[in-house]
Amino acid sequence: MPLKSILVAFSGDVASCSALQLALSLQMRHSAYVTGVVWHGPLPLESRHRAFLSKDVASMLTGREDEAAQRIGAEFTKRVAASGMPDKASFIDLHEVETFSLPQQARAYDLVVMTRHAAEVGREHAEVRPDVVALRSGRPVITVPDDFAGQVPEHIVLAWDGKRAAARALGDMLNLMPDIQKVTVVSVAKQPEPKAEAGDDVIAYLGRHGIEAQWLHRDAGRRRITHTLLDVCAEVGADMLSMGAYEHSKFTEDLLGGVTRDILTDARLPVMMSH
Incomplete structure (x- = not known):
């Protein structure tokens, strides 16, 4: 089966930019379609103290997460445009689909490319470990180190x-x-x-x-x-x-x-x- 559909978890940090670089290198080599995705669940503060938060505070926290996701999507679009194949890429914010998870999304792709790191302390809601994605999705996952240069493995x-x-x-x-x-x-x-x-x-x-x-x-x-x-x-x-x-x-x-x-x-x- 040829490589035609790649899902890349992208959060705009150094590691996920390296993951995107590999995904784009594979895209150029195989004329594949690349889908960027950002996933973020409820903030830890929101999850732990939901019953004590006013609607205004909860709305403010959600709004900040949505703004961050929009900035990440814009960065993804900019990097894809620079790669030369913007017509074969799209971006998804899974927070807008609350019943869907990253492993579920991954099942409809040939390959998942993502950072190897767990989320930073305090942002565990914003990333799923790559081994968990491989386990729950049934799809192969490539984890990429921070300083990866983007070359296709030979x-x-x-x-x-x-x-x-x-x-x-x-x-x-x-x-x-x-x-x-x-x-x-x-x-x-x-x-x-x-x-x-x-x-x-x-x-x-x-x-x-x-x-x-x-x-x-x-x-x-x-x-x-x-x-x-x-x-x-x-x-x-x-x-x-x-x-x-x-x-x-x-x-x-x-x-x-x-x-x-x-x-x-x-x-x-x-x-x-x-x-």
């Missing part, structure tokens, strides 16, 4: 454990990133060598798609798997990491820590997550 590291989520990541990567020139498949496990047939299968599969691929095995030892994966990305000069999100339950990962959550915190390159 060398991707694929985190591979042979499970369902990793296979989904492999399929999404091939469908949505046709510009891939090289894939480094990484297995992180205690065994000194991965099973040959498993590595051969994935490498052969990529080869049939005309992609140069290599297989690397790493033993994390006492280190976190996250650090091992990111070290490989730096070692091979990858442009992006592709991985399955939440092979275990989200509750378990939030409680005990896990690869998905750690990657969002530590990655310094774009990460595509599929669930």
Whole structure:
């Protein structure tokens, strides 16, 4: 399936501008349609003290949020116009559709591009974590670091454990990133060598798609798997990491820590997550 419809979460900050830059680069390469979206729920003050707020105060708080969303929409329009394809873009303020959420909106797009950060303290109502969007929407999500320059990824590291989520990541990567020139498949496990047939299968599969691929095995030892994966990305000069999100339950990962959550915190390159 070609990449034709991209949803980018845009709030006008440094991180979301980087996310928009990647979305626009993909738009130019594939003649895709880009939809910017800002989502903001009730302010924390409004949620906690709704019963004690006068109508005038509640209206003032809502008005400030609406004004901020309008400024964000104007910034989106300006950046899209500078990219050269303004006729293939639009902007949505989901606050105007109170029964709709960002994960729900994402289900009607090929790909979601957004910042990797959670909202700043005090503005948790204004952003949904990218791993949650991937989990609840069923669509692949690319998270982008603040200083991303906007180039389309060509060398991707694929985190591979042979499970369902990793296979989904492999399929999404091939469908949505046709510009891939090289894939480094990484297995992180205690065994000194991965099973040959498993590595051969994935490498052969990529080869049939005309992609140069290599297989690397790493033993994390006492280190976190996250650090091992990111070290490989730096070692091979990858442009992006592709991985399955939440092979275990989200509750378990939030409680005990896990690869998905750690990657969002530590990655310094774009990460595509599929669930």
